[in-house]
Amino acid sequence: MAASDESGSPVFRLIYQSHSRIPKSDRPTVLGEIFSTARSRNKGADITGALLITDHYFAQVLEGPQGTVEELYGRISADPRHERLAVLDSGTVDERAFGKWSMAQVSAAGHADIPLHTANGEIHPAAPSHLTAEQSKVFATMRNAIGADTV
Numbered sequence: 001m002a003a004s005d006e007s008g009s010p011v012f013r014l015i016y017q018s019h020s021r022i023p024k025s026d027r028p029t030v031l032g033e034i035f036s037t038a039r040s041r042n043k044g045a046d047i048t049g050a051l052l053i054t055d056h057y058f059a060q061v062l063e064g065p066q067g068t069v070e071e072l073y074g075r076i077s078a079d080p081r082h083e084r085l086a087v088l089d090s091g092t093v094d095e096r097a098f099g100k101w102s103m104a105q106v107s108a109a110g111h112a113d114i115p116l117h118t119a120n121g122e123i124h125p126a127a128p129s130h131l132t133a134e135q136s137k138v139f140a141t142m143r144n145a146i147g148a149d150t151v
């Protein structure tokens with residue numbers, strides 16, 4: 001059976017990493033702007049995903065129709081707020097892992113939708129019971145790529 005989402009279209013997933021160019025003092029404001037744009041645009045474009053943030057790196061997963069995801073990745077690649085983008089994984093998948101989120105915020109602190117912290121403060125996104133197996137797998141790819149930077 002062909003991979004598809006609820007609407008019957010195939011689901012394409014792209015995961016990339018990048019290096020942030022946002023100065024520390026601007027981070028809260030600029031990240032707020034990025035999430036606000038991402039969420040409103042993605043909702044209208046049938047895109048879902050998650051954005052993992054550390055002090056110096058981003059890792060993002062984008063899911064949706066292939067052409068839409070590729071067009072968005074092209075736009076994101078040209079964004080001067082980050083650099084050194086590298087695709088970690090891409091291809092058709094059976095279903096969305098982040099179907100509930102137009103863009104989930106994943107971070108060690110702040111207003112994360114999906115926190116990286118366990119109760120005792122350790123970075124431990126792989127195991128929390130609220131993640132599905134597929135979400136854990138995607139986060140492992142993202143975290144392993146930029147993990148050296150996590151604090």
Ligand SMILES: Cc1cc2nc3c(=O)[nH]c(=O)nc-3n(C[C@H](O)[C@H](O)[C@H](O)COP(=O)(O)O)c2cc1C
Nearest residue numbers: 034037038039041042058060075076079081082103
């Ligand atoms: C790390 C990062 C993640 C982003 N994620 C998205 C996203 O998921 N969806 C989106 O529409 N824009 C996202 N953007 C913003 C786009 O790069 C772009 O600024 C925005 O889509 C508006 O594009 P436009 O000015 O060409 O209309 C992201 C930017 C950065 C730096």
